[in-house]
Amino acid sequence: MINGESYKPIIAEAAKMAVGEENIYERVFIFELLKDKNDPNAVAGAVGFSVREPKFYVFKAKAVLLATGGATLLFRPRSTGEAAGRTWYAIFDTGSGYYMGLKAGAMLSQFEHRFIPFRFKDGYGPVG
Numbered sequence: 001m002i003n004g005e006s007y008k009p010i011i012a013e014a015a016k017m018a019v020g021e022e023n024i025y026e027r028v029f030i031f032e033l034l035k036d037k038n039d040p041n042a043v044a045g046a047v048g049f050s051v052r053e054p055k056f057y058v059f060k061a062k063a064v065l066l067a068t069g070g071a072t073l074l075f076r077p078r079s080t081g082e083a084a085g086r087t088w089y090a091i092f093d094t095g096s097g098y099y100m101g102l103k104a105g106a107m108l109s110q111f112e113h114r115f116i117p118f119r120f121k122d123g124y125g126p127v128g
Contacts, residue, residue, distance in 0.1 A: 024042075025059075028049065030100070033047075041105065044061065045064065046064060068096055
């Protein structure tokens with residue numbers, strides 16, 4: 001059984017050692033992707049700001065991976081009572097990645113499909 005609360009620190013420590021702690025930026029809110037001036041179909045970086053300090057960041061990159069997650073709580077949950085408002089996905093998945101990708105020229109498709117996890121008594125997450 002893998003529990004996220006114990007697994008995440010182990011992976012984070014390995015990532016810090018591999019990349020170098022000076023190359024890790026935490027608590028930076030990215031709000032804009034930068035287009036490559038030589039290739040209109042490529043993204044060359046991102047712009048963001050610190051959520052803890054008055055700092056502004058501009059990142060240049062050879063490749064950009066947009067991994068902001070989906071969009072949680074767009075629809076009213078069917079759960080009632082204690083389970084109302086609980087969701088398996090993080091409540092911080094606001095759909096901002098969809099916006100940034102669309103603004104940068106990405107083609108977004110298959111938004112008509114929704115992931116609906118199986119529900120079981122006294123459980124709030126997917127099974128199987």
